[in-house]
Amino acid sequence: MLLLLLLDRNTTKGNLSFRRSFQQLQDRLEPVVVGVIYICGWSAILFVIAIFVFVFKESLPAITGIGTEIAAGEIEVEQLDLVEFTTSPRWIPESSKKPAFGILALIVGTLSVTFFSILLAVPLGLGAAVYVSEFAGNKTREILKILIELLAAIPSVVWGFIGIVIMNPLITNLSGEAVGLNILNAGIVLALMSVPIIVSVSEDALRAVPDSFREAGLAMGANRWEMIYKVLFPAAKNGLLAAVLLGIGRGIGETMAVLMCTGHSVNMPTSLFDPVRTLTATIAAELGEAVRGDLHYHTLFLIGVVLFAFAFIINLTADLVVKGVRDQSNV
């Protein structure tokens, strides 16, 4: 790119023949530049596919069966019961008598923590974005944006630390529960973690709405809030939706903070004060311990596939929702 800029400058200065030859060189370089851009684009897809293939390949033996030679000529085949895997809340992989590989409790754990955190983070994040982009003065806005970005840079282990050291006693004191590591704790911590993303993405989306929309809305006699609600939100709809989905993605994918704050115990929760365990935390905590190649190891990869599926469903829903909104207004 720099080279091209240099060439550009030369073309404006040099004499005619020089200019012509530089232009020819530039023309000849064009396919190279285009090629590099192609590679950049396709490499992203390539990495995704590679990760996909790897995780799938590693999870496959859990379904097809793993043969271990227990005595000469005798092979015992271990195989995951898929019905148990998806419907049982019992996750006891290390049991020597009868291991159980049910991830229902883990899925419910992940979803409940994520759902609760989104419930907190979306109103908070959107509200903050509206304030920063529409109401704050120039100076306040700059300061707030820097602080919010700083918030996003806090490592998740620090958030987990806050959950254990600050939120935990707070919750036990206020609620009288014996332990404060539960859905409530993890949900709040996760909400605080996703707020910066939601704020900065939706603030960008709101800022991208041209001022003429604001002026037109206000000139129409709408007051400030009506203008935001009737004009800005619909105009920035796609960006706002993206912000919320990024928040959800963060919630589902987050590992360390939820590992520390949920209590990390396999449990079908019935209230906010119940400890749970999430899919991600399970992988993080157990993959290092699992014997490479045994059923436990491959099952953990299958959990990875489940996480993939979640991500896929979220993205697909987002696409459909955005498209649906678009079609509806096109009747």
Place this chain on the structure above:
Amino acid sequence: MTTQTSHIEFQDVTISYGKEIALRDISLAIPEHTIFGIIGPANAGKTTLLKSINRTLEFEPNAKTVGKILVHGTDVSHIKNVYALRRRIGMVFPLPVGLPMSVYENVAYAPRRAGIHDRQELDELVKHCLKQSMLWDEVKDRLTLLGTKLSGGQQQRLTIARALSHKPEILCLDEFSIAIDPVTTMKIEDVLLELKKEMTIILVTNLVQQARRLADHTAFFNKSEMIEVGPTEKIFSNPEQQLTHDYVTGDFG
């Protein structure tokens, strides 16, 4: 000017953005039920003048207004409910703004907010406004289409319909015809001459001849100052300032 009462009055108004002065010491009176043309080159302060009337200027963070702007004798800066003031003034900006709601809703929003909820009455009103802005025939079958999906020229006429929808007493048009084809423009101009009976119209335009065709009075602005104001015929045929003469005859710059 005339015996007519003046609808809008500027008294020694100076508006600045930070250190930069956008309008210097403007005094003028705009009589009721007339079309007041404002002509002048870019950066003369024409748009600022319009924005100062309905106080949308307040959204420029460092805009400062000195002097008095009166609408029917009331200083606009003293009006507490600025939203009510804005509802009395229709605004059309140079670039089309179809708001992200349906075509119908674009026009019906303001009346509905003013308390008209009867479906039939709203339908009539929307139809009337869209007809006035010469858009009805093109959109009557697709009123549920998103306003932003219309073409540029259509969106501009939608903007005009929207401005008319709350039956304003003042209509400010800021170079409304930039995005509209000449034939439609002429039709809208005819509508404006009709509308004059109902409201006062301020017409900022780059097309000198448009001001000549429509305006009862014309003011010529240049470099933040009002060079000359007077009856349109006088401004065009016998201006007092050489600069005005040069501008209206196209011998400017």
